[in-house]
Amino acid sequence: MSCLSPESKPDWKAYALGELNPEARVQAEVHAATCTACSEELATLRLTLDMMSTLREEEIPRRIAFVSDKVFEPRWWQRIFSPTFASACVIAVAILAHGLMRPANTDADVDAAVAKAIARFEVKQVDADVANRMQIEDVKQLLIAGMGFQRQ
């Protein structure tokens, strides 16, 4: 059998170059099995491509490598948009803003703060003394009540 019309002939170059889809490949193989002209064309094509593939790649005479240089450093806008740099900027701005917004400490402020703390401590001490005395009174009352119970 041979090809009756060029339209019915499979695209052998696409076949040999691996560009046909699986369905078209199967159809082409079925055709080649029954068409002498096409199977010869495909065989010649394969031989040519096999021959081409024997050409070996050459080793590169000198390796290509780059060193860190101004040329390779990211531009200023690339740095700004890098995640690490952007986070560092946000933290720096936050610290600066906090520092600027906080009023400066004077000696009077420090004295006032110390006085406030002492006052708070003294109040706590007075409360503790009162609680302590009340506890002693409660114990005395209990002892007296206990003694009365024993006498009875």
Place this chain on the structure above:
Amino acid sequence: MIFREVEDPDLIAKARRGDVEAYNLLVSRWEKRVYNYLLRLVSNREDALDVSQEVFLKAYQSLPKLGDPARFAGWLFRIAHNEAFSLLRRKRPETELIGDPRPAAAGSGMLPMELSLAIESALGRLSEDQREAVLLKVYQGFKFDEMAEILDCPVSTVKSRLYTALDLLKVTLSPQIVRGES
């Protein structure tokens, strides 16, 4: 713990952040392919090496413009194509005066070195466009649509160049084919 191999998109991401070492690793993976593609296109080792360096420098500078890292290969060869043809355009008058510097294939036998010379000679007889189509398809394994992107032309043009080139190669190499079969 499962370790996965570092892939090109990983290296591209690091190189985009300015990691030159990651870029050097990426270059080491592609330099041989790019160099050989350029060598067969410009037919001169020094030029191929110079253009390869230029290609990787341009690629580094243009990395932020690369949309999908999975398409790095086609994108890199597009740069290589542009650089090679820029060089060929600059050198064209000189080349035309000198003529075809490639060795003739007549009388070649089937020894590996002679076969290589025959193939190089056959490639040298193709037009630049046809030769490039063969290099991208046969030696670099790109698909027709990828080649169309690299060459910035329709797929039909890619097929036309490649098919014509294959017909010419078949004729040029036929004495070797007959010799190989006998």
